[in-house]
Amino acid sequence: MDISSYHGVMVFAEQRNGHIQKVTFELLGAGRAIADKLAEPLFAVLLGHQLTTQHSADLIAHGADQVIVVDHPYLADYRTEPYTKALAQIIDQVKPCIGLVGATTLGRDLAPRASARVKTGLTADCTALEMEDGSRNLLMTRPAFGGNIMATIICPEHRPQMATVRPGVMRKLARDEARQGEVTTFDVAFHEEDLSVEILETVIEQATLKNIEEASVLVSGGRGMGNAENFDQLRKLATSLGGMVAASRGAVEAGWVPQDRQVGQTGKTVRPDLYLACGISGMIQHVAGMEESGYIVAVNKKADAPIFEHADLGIVTDVNRLVPALAEELRKRSGE
Amino acid sequence: MNIVVCIKQVPDTTEVRIDPATGTLIREGVPSIINPDDKAGLEAALALKGAVGATVTALSMGPPQAEIALREALAMGADHAVLISDKRFGGADTWATSITLASALRRLGFDLILCGRQAIDGDTAQVGPQIAEHLGIPQVSYVSEIQKVGDRLQVKRMFENGYQRLSVPMPCLLTVLKEMNAPRYMNVGGVFDAFRAEIPVWTVDDLDVDRAQIGLKGSPTRVKKSYTKGTKSAGKVYEVEPQEGARIIVEHLREKFII
Incomplete structure (x- = not known):
């Protein structure tokens, strides 16, 4: 050659x-x-x-x-x-x-x-x-x-x-x-x-097939989201980041999100490029499922939440006000 | 129908740890497993054998201890196993690996070749399609269902946002996803036979392969350097208003090229 x-x-x-x-x-x-x-x-x-x-x-x-x-x-x-x-x-x-x-x-x-x-x-x-x-x-x-x-x-x-x-x-x-x-x-x-390979059928299904282990961005919510409506805000944020919604065991038990989205010892182990933990305290069982993520951002109103020990970036604030603000900020930036 | 399943023995990466002093992988004491996607391929082959009849051969390339993975395949129900092992194959990239496997597959003969989509140690997903190219046969990757219909196979091929159903002529090569099935356990009688079975080991001398294209020397790609991602230092924490927090997050994500 x-x-x-x-x-x-x-x-x-x-x-x-x-x-x-x-x-x-x-x-x-x-x-x-x-x-x-x-x-x-x-x-x-x-x-x-x-x-x-x-x-x-x-x-x-x-x-x-x-x-x-x-x-x-x-x-x-x-x-x-x-x-x-x-x-x-x-x-x-x-x-x-x-x-x-x-x-x-x-x-x-x-x-x-x-x-x-x-x-x-x-x-x-x-x-x-x-x-x-x-x-x-x-x-x-x-x-x-x-x-x-x-x-x-x-x-x-x-x-x-x-x-x-x-x-x-x-x-x-x-x-x-x-x-x-x-x-x-x-x-x-x-x-x-x-x-020689024949296409019999093509089916497009919006993202339902993907599982959270394959997502490069996960927006994950815990009990700190407070209720199902607040939890739904995470979906919009996940979409604008090209990612998926995941959850801690607490949010799954509260019934806000199906079990196949659960991260942690009794859920799935994930390694996305970005893991955005919203209202998750960071119990060891949860951390075991996400600590290998490329970049971890944690948002929680309690400054002593253990999740901050594992985060690359931590924000102590009201998560339910931050989530819509972040979605808005991303929208502004993508227009630039 | 002759089915050959390519399996790779890999370290169980959920157990892999990094030596903090040297920054290299600690392989000692780490259990080896059949690569999960490959094991699904084996299960798919055994299921086809049960449904329509087939001879299933497990083929692996690796160091002598890869024989253990092949014995597990036999104990699960594979009819034959072959190990390709020779120091001269060492250091092979995906090109040289696929050249080597293709030559062994030619010797074995096949109607269907099943490979896992990718191995958990390298994650390349390249060897299957490269084998198919060397053999000049059709390939379908990301397969999650296989059915034999007449003299063709009907398969479900997954995409990020959906799937296709395809009809594929044989001979062909499919790469399969671990999500497609739950591999059976080894059966007790099978284990006993499997551990007594004679597994042929093929070296360079047993294959009709261009020696310039195997091992490290035959590999177009080289590892220039490898390193671990630096150990994590404690992250920064800001106690701020939500609006300011959102701005800080966006700034950091841009800095890290995440958005």
Whole structure:
């Protein structure tokens, strides 16, 4: 492999039902920074059917220099083979130095297959990406052992250097309509056998399937929420943070939330990136289920609540007034 | 139907502790288990065997002690077990691992390959799809139900916000979720037989595999460094009005790139 012929950064622009996924814009933000450091272009690969110019415009406004589009009926719904074929052929033709894919349930199916087809390495679920000083190595950092260990991986002699990137970690750029970019179409010769896997049924269920162990953000409430109405406020907050509601045993016993949301010794062990404990005192049985969380914020009106000993950030205040204020603050900031 | 289930022996991560002095994993005394997603794959294979008839082979790659995981698979009801073990496979990343497993799978023959979605020590979810690519067969990952219908399989494929029902031709590879079933226990008679069974150990010399593509040398990716997240220092606590508290939280979350 002549690695010197590989240039630029390529982002797989994941769309589902015509909606470009949030992680795509995050990858463009991260990819833009790397491309600028290399002084090379940022490509976005958009696969699908009946795509519009607006899709490409959105990708350019968020940082892409060139959008490479394959629009074909075989790409209408995600299937491993046609998507792999298209992505691998584009990689072989464009020869990017770096290839980034969102670590979604789609990206984690596509990226290993496509990277194997173009005979390169792949690093899973990265949470940090940067160029090594003085080389063209991408430093890909990822958690292992359930987050106990961080490892920085390189792929020195193969190209592209490919990574899947955990959603919600990278920063997207503010939309810039003035940004200029090029849109090109790419032809892929598909065959009937590419569709050997048949889709019988597709069912969209809003978040009901996810369990709290998989959420990257948990807004968790305890007895200190006081009543079911107050507890419901946590759901809005969780939604605005892209997370789920969890609870202490007290809140479950009070009947405010089903048992499958319970964190702790008699509930589930969770390790989200953010655990926001609202009105939870922090008994050892609860802490055992969440102490490995990436970042713990505790809100409680009692300054001596044990939860504060485990929190990275503690706020002593009336939680039921803080929750709506926080939702409002987040809404304001997201508009910036 | 020939089903091969790929299983990995992993340390029970709920027991993993970090040595505060060296910052490395304490593996001593940590029990090893069959990776939970893989064990679900084994259960799925045994369920298919019960429903439509199949020969189930458990395949593992690892150090000699991975044999224990294979004996557990036999005791649960697997018909055969094979261990791939050779120092020359050591240090393999997911590419080199999948190349090695694919060559063993070619030797074994298969109609269906079941892998766990991901292992709890590495969490990559890559080896299954990479094997499927090396073998040139269809794959479906994140599978939570499997049924044989005619000469094809009908599977339920989970997404973040829903699922698909897919019909897949065989041979194929599926990666499965531990939520799909509750693995059976080893049966008493099975345990006895399993611990007497001869488990073949395949080395590099037993496989038709490109030696340039195995082990550390054949791995495109390298660990540059690894470290533990610094031990937690006591967090800051602010006693403030709710409005101010909300502002402080947002500020900290932005600083930590959480929002």
